[in-house]
Amino acid sequence: MNTERLPQENKMPLTWTLKDALASLFVKALSLAIRLSGKGSATSLPGKLVLRWHPQLLNALGKKLPPIRIMMTGTNGKTTTATFLRDIFEANHNACLLNEKGANLVYGITTSLAQAVGWNGAYHAQVAVLETDEATVGKVAPAVIPSDLVVMNLFRDQLDRYGELSTTAAFIEEGIPFTTGTIFLNADDPMLVGMGRNAEKQGLDVFYFGLNVSRDAGEETTTGLAKIVPHPKEVANCPECGQAVLYRSRSFAHLGDWFCEGCGFKRPDLDASITPLNVEANGWHLRLDHLVLGQGILLKSPLLGLYNAYNVLAGASVAGYYHTPVTAIQQALNTHQAMFGRAEKRLIEGKPVQIMLIKNPAGASEVIKTVCNDTQAHILIALNDSYADGEDVSWIWDADFEQLLTTHPNAERYTVSGKRAYDLANRLQHASLNTDWHPQVEASLENALHLALAGVKDGETLYILPTYTALLELPTVH
Ligand SMILES: [Zn+2]
Incomplete structure (x- = not known):
């Protein structure tokens, strides 16, 4: 240096x-x-x-x-x-x-x-x-x-x-x-x-x-220099004139190589x-x-x-x-040991587990993409509503659980937990578009973990998606 x-x-x-x-x-x-x-x-x-x-x-x-x-x-x-x-x-x-x-x-x-x-x-x-x-x-x-x-x-x-x-x-x-x-x-x-x-x-x-990024990572199409109009939930405004910006490429949510059609302002060099x-x-x-x-x-x-x-x-x-x-x-x-639950990999009860903190729609949607890349995934999601988690859990409606349920439709692979487990179960059911779809619900995280791990077979991984205080409750994470 x-x-x-x-x-x-x-x-x-x-x-x-x-x-x-x-x-x-x-x-x-x-x-x-x-x-x-x-x-x-x-x-x-x-x-x-x-x-x-x-x-x-x-x-x-x-x-x-x-x-x-x-x-x-x-x-x-x-x-x-x-x-x-x-x-x-x-x-x-x-x-x-x-x-x-x-x-x-x-x-x-x-x-x-x-x-x-x-x-x-x-x-x-x-x-x-x-x-x-x-x-x-x-x-x-x-x-x-x-x-x-x-x-x-x-x-x-x-x-x-x-x-x-x-x-x-x-x-x-x-x-x-x-x-x-x-x-x-x-x-x-x-x-x-x-x-x-x-x-x-x-x-x-x-x-x-x-x-x-050469493509819009939020879509699966190659876009090149075509302008991308973001989803209404992901709109960001031009810092110069306030108009909603468009993108040449987008990494996720409102982040990307943006430009403004209104005033010509764009992402700086x-x-x-x-x-x-x-x-x-x-x-x-x-x-x-x-x-x-x-x-x-x-x-x-x-x-x-x-x-x-x-x-x-x-x-x-x-x-x-x-x-x-x-x-x-x-x-x-x-x-680098991805610390404190962010992409942490470990064995619990001898089975491979990956822990990824979720706390807002954009971050959770990115985590969901990672889970969707693994066809052998089992999923445990734990939603708490303490101060450190954010007491308002309505953000789960903006996270892309639709993608998760499209890739992994099998309800047997899902366990939901935490103080707001039932809100989460309701959210996932909506994403499944099937009123008969029910994940395993277990409010106690310790019990939910045992339940979820019991379903994990050789070659499969359990993905644990906790909010902040749920992460702290997980065994061996401290
Ligand atoms: Zn502008």
């Missing part, structure tokens, strides 16, 4: 007070006590308590972070991408601080930083990657002063929490004035390009990344792009073109699906910008 771009560890903090140190020690001790007691995860509560006593702690912790502070946000893929980016930096022997999985709100980030900071206020890290919830960016950015802000995408997600997409975009934009370096944006998402225009007006550098090439049994070949790293770089990724191609691209965009060599990117891909 270019050392000019990567300053050395900050070992001489100047404004670290005894109160900051004691507050951090409190977080470490309480986290340990919670873990030892076995009463739940210590990712958030210590931060919540300590901020009552020391409201400025996050500020103190943030100012002591190493100069490379990458804040990562967006609806889908931020955990996978943040982890991947950490793996790339570490493959290049750059110690990297990453907040704990899922701890991406103010309390969780405070807890993670306090756990990592030394007694003297120094971190053993040259880079910090902070996965940050979209609605939290504006609250955390003033404390940590990010060097870079990465926005993956904006999908309709948990509407009851965030309201409309424009509200979510506004939350993220609150972080832009505090960013000192570059804003990395997915150019395939028209709303993010609107955000990029605003950032450029504020004098910030914008780095655009996007996918080059890409500073980094990935072109998916052929898929083989042991991985997917991708071509990376990058402003800093060069053109025509071949990568091999174990993570299938266009949503994962975006994750690889975002990680490579940032790492490459900091002159991290391609070998480190490839090494991180080779060793």
Whole structure:
């Protein structure tokens, strides 16, 4: 890595007070006590308590972070991408601080930083990657002063929490004035390009990344340069004139090589792009073109699906910008353990299981495509409606279960579970177009898992599609 771009560890903090140190020690001790007691995860509560006593702690912790502070946000893929980016930096022997999985709100980030900071206020890290919830960016950015802000995408997600997409975009934009370096944006998402225009007006550098797909991945037809009119649910609007955009090619949902017939505005030139090439049994070949790293770089990724191609691209965009060599990117891909349920493969009760988190229509529809590629699939879907899942489960009506039921019509292969198992069963029955179609319904996830696994024969795989809190309930996933 270019050392000019990567300053050395900050070992001489100047404004670290005894109160900051004691507050951090409190977080470490309480986290340990919670873990030892076995009463739940210590990712958030210590931060919540300590901020009552020391409201400025996050500020103190943030100012002591190493100069490379990458804040990562967006609806889908931020955990996978943040982890991947950490793996790339570490493959290049750059110690990297990453907040704990899922701890991406103010309390969780405070807890993670306090756990990592030394007694003297120094971190053993040259880079910090902070996965940050979209609605939290504006609250955390003033404390940590990010060097870079990465926005993956904006999908309709948990509407009851965030309201409309424009509200979510506004939350993220609150972080832009505090960013000192570059804003990395997915150019395939028209709303993010609107955000990029605003950032450029504020004098910030914008780095655009996007996918080059030669066909509309949402359809099975070759479209070439023909314009694609998206499904009404997937409409995105031109950031310049507000008219619904059309596409030359589309990866999925509202993401793609878009343009506006009204004013001529279009997807900006890409500073980094990935072109998916052929898929083989042991991985997917991708071509990376990058402003800093060069053109025509071949990568091999174990993570299938266009949503994962975006994750690889975002990680490579940032790492490459900091002159991290391609070998480190490839090494991180080779060793990458898709963490925390995102495309996780494992054996449960001796049978192969693949776990893929679902949480919104676009992400779930992509997961469904992956499941449809396996003709031997058994399917367990678990829908909860806790706060972290989104209390409004109406999104299941926008996910493409029709495709799933068309490919896998056999009801015996389906088990549904979770607090809203019956809503889900109803949704699937609608997708089957057959009122006699009934999946196995078992509200207890533990029982549902046994039931589903009992039907899996040699050579078959069980795909588990849980919402967030259902994922946490699965055995051996923690
Ligand atoms: Zn326009």
